[in-house]
Amino acid sequence: MKRFILGTLIASIMVLPAFATDYRIMAPAAPGGGWDQTARAMQTALQDENISDSVQVVNVPGAGGTIGLAQFANQAQGDPSQLIVGGYVMVGAILTNNSPVTLEQVTPIARLTGEYEVIVVPASSDIQDMAGLIEKLKADPGAVSWGGGSAGGTDHITAGLVAKAVGVDPTKINYIAFSGGGEALAAILGGQVTAGISGYGEFESQIKAGQLRLLGISSDEPIEGIDAPTFKEAGVDVSIQNWRMVAAAPGITDEEKAAITADIEKMVNSESWQQILADKGWANTYLAGEAFQAQLQKDIESTEAILKEIGLVQ
Known part of the structure; x- marks a missing residue:
């Protein structure tokens, strides 16, 4: 009888749902822009899909995200519940502002969208x-x-x-x-x-x-549902795509990074996220792990070259 009760207790413990992580996502810009929209889209999808019980979004605007990035790097150390949204704009701002805090001071998780x-x-x-x-x-x-x-x-x-x-x-x-x-x-x-x-x-x-x-x-080809010529069709030989990413706090463990990455992957593959992408007109450019780390480094190098070319960085 004791063995039966013990076995029942163990079985009941094993089927209990895991506690979802409560996340705090920093949008390092004022409300209304792309980073703010991305952070709030993540908030919606993570909660709607029961990936997280509670997601809070905070705005810390200024200097192309570098003020928020510095605050995040200094205050979120080792905290796996803290996330920050960033992307192409932040890469450029770090270079033009000669920011002492760079993306090397946080833990990049994944590229999410392109626009x-x-x-x-x-x-x-x-x-x-x-x-x-x-x-x-x-x-x-x-x-x-x-x-x-x-x-x-x-x-x-x-x-x-x-x-x-x-x-x-x-x-x-x-x-x-x-x-x-x-x-x-x-x-x-x-x-x-x-x-x-x-x-x-x-x-x-x-x-x-x-x-x-x-x-x-700025697309290479016309975009369905958007009634506008591409720059190239209008005689301006330029194509460019903005991208946005999510990063975690510095100093987290490999296990914590893996858990966060798993949550983000669940979010990206969810119906809620796919609907948000369709509604916003965002492209799904999801990339994680070592492939994202390598691409991020390439993007940093290419952005620096462009900024020098147009005179924004010496």
């Missing part, structure tokens, strides 16, 4: 297409102001590459950096800048509402 850049103007603008924008840019580069995300980020790089592709000195562009997508959008809608540049998802609602005019997209 192409678009250029928009207010619906009231006299610029009707990419040709009109380029005409103004060639006539007086400084008179065309570009509103986008942090200095040295994907938006800034894209503006520089567009200028270079049409024969304009990229160091002469008038780029106005905003710390969050909400601030940039308000400036674009208010006519405070000539054109706006960011991921399609950040402008989608205003484009569909007729408040913004979409001039072009």
Whole structure:
């Protein structure tokens, strides 16, 4: 009888569900932008799929994510419940801000999404297409102001590459950096800048509402559901894709890193996440493990080369 009771107890313990990790995800930018959207999309998917019982999102804006990155690296040491969103923009910001804290000070987990850049103007603008924008840019580069995300980020790089592709000195562009997508959008809608540049998802609602005019997209081929020519189709030989990633705290164990990676993989493969990607127009560029580490290093090197080419890094 005692053996039966003991066996029953052991069996009941074995079928108890494992306790899900409570996560705290830092979006190192103001609300409204791509990192904030990514962190909140993760929050939704992790909770909806019961991968995590509780997910908190915190915003720490400034300097292309490097302020948040520094805070994360210093305060999250050894804590497997802490995550931070980053990506292409952060790689550029680390270089342009000469940040003492880099992605080497955290634990990269996976690349999550990719998103192409678009250029928009207010619906009231006299610029009707990419040709009109380029005409103004060639006539007086400084008179065309570009509103986008942090200095040295994907938006800034894209503006520089567009200028270079049409024969304009990229160091002469008038780029106005905003710390969050909400601030940039308000400036674009208010006519405070000539054109706006960011991921399609950040402008989608205003484009569909007729408040913004979409001039072009940075993909190699037209994107289904997005009514705009590619930059190349508009005569500007530029293609570029922003990407976003998630990293864990420094100083965690290999077992903790493996557990976090497993949770992220479950999230990426979930129906909730796939629906979010479709709704946001984000590409699934999931890459983890050693393959991601190798690709990240290549991206850092290529970004540095581009930033030097357009005069943002010496």
